[in-house]
Amino acid sequence: MSPGTRRKDAVELAAGYSAKHRFYEKLGILAGAGLFVALCVRLALTPPLSGWFVPLAALCGMLAADFVSGFVHWAFDTWGAVDTPVLGRLAIRTFREHHVDRKAITRHDFIETNGHNIALSCVMSTLGLLFLMGTPGLLATFGAMWALCTGIFVASTSQIHKWAHMDTPPRFIHLLQRARLLICAEHHAKHHAAPYDRNYCITVGWMNEPLRYIRFFETLEAIITWVTGWVPREDDIGKEAALASLAEAEAKPPPVPVPPES
Ligand SMILES: [Zn+2]
Ligand SMILES: [Zn+2]
Structure with missing residues (x-):
């Protein structure tokens, strides 16, 4: 841990998982499954995509979900707190709990592990159904297939993340992790190491390097801090460590452009 890091109490965070929350997760799973089936049926009734379109939609869906x-x-790691209205108890608590007790996810049952992500996949399924309104052409059918694949990966992300934290994941999953087709423990471990500001993508992890290369999250954080004065990860790692990390980031000189070779 970085010097000055203050984490919350794991038991207190785990106790925040209420019956109301579980009810919301069950509703999310029902809605997610219903919309997924509706999109599959609607897709089956449209002229099928041929050639490389389906694998391409699957690849694009995987990257989008990542x-x-x-x-x-x-x-949710960077902003807000457990007492933030609505989102605090609904989402942020889970992220704080995971950073304090990263093995807790391996003890969660199917509903607690996957409820949120299956609920989130409703957005993709709805988008896919919108693509297929009227008489869809090739582009709209491809869009719907992409939305379907994105939804499948989004819905599976928490389960994939859970496997990355298991000491002995199922053998087939372990093979997929070794082939880097799912996020693996070694790659994800960097997220749980100081300064806790990298490798946020937890589906396949392929987007982590490109996003880091273009400083995507770093730039967003700088803009949000400049506009609001908020300190990134203040609630997660404590004010002292968050301010130290912010000062360190601000002190870093901008990268020097390398002149082209003549
Ligand atoms: Zn995290
Ligand atoms: Zn994790």
């Missing part, structure tokens, strides 16, 4: 996982994870 980005969504990173963006949502970054947002």
Whole structure:
């Protein structure tokens, strides 16, 4: 841990998982499954995509879901607190709990692990159904297939993240992790190490390097801090460590451009 890091109490955070929250997760799973089936049926009734379109939609969906996982994870890790209205208890508490007790996720049942993400996949399924309104052309059908694939990966992200924290994941999953087709323990471990500001993407993790290269989250954080004065990760790691990390980031000189070779 970085000097000055203050974490919350794991038992207190775990106790925040209420019956109301679980009811919301069950509703999310029902809605997610219903919309997923509706989109599959609607897709089956449209002229099928041929050739490379389906694998391409799957690849684009996987990358989009990886980005969504990173963006949502970054947002809830970096901003807000457990007492933030609505989102605090609904989402941020889970992220804080995971940083204090990263093995807790491996003890969560199917509903607690996957409820949020299956609920989030409703957005993708709805988008896919919108693509197929009227008489869809090739582009709209491709868009719907992309939305379907994105939704599948979004819905699976928490389970994939859970496997990355398991000491002995199922053998087939371990093979997929080794092939880097799912996020693996070694890659994800960097997220849980100081300064706790990298590798937010937790589906396949392929987007982590490109986003870090263009300083995507760092730039967003700088803009938000400049506009609001908020300190990134203040609630997660404590004010002292968050301010030290912010000062360190501000003191870093901008990268020097390398002149082209003549
Ligand atoms: Zn995190
Ligand atoms: Zn984790």
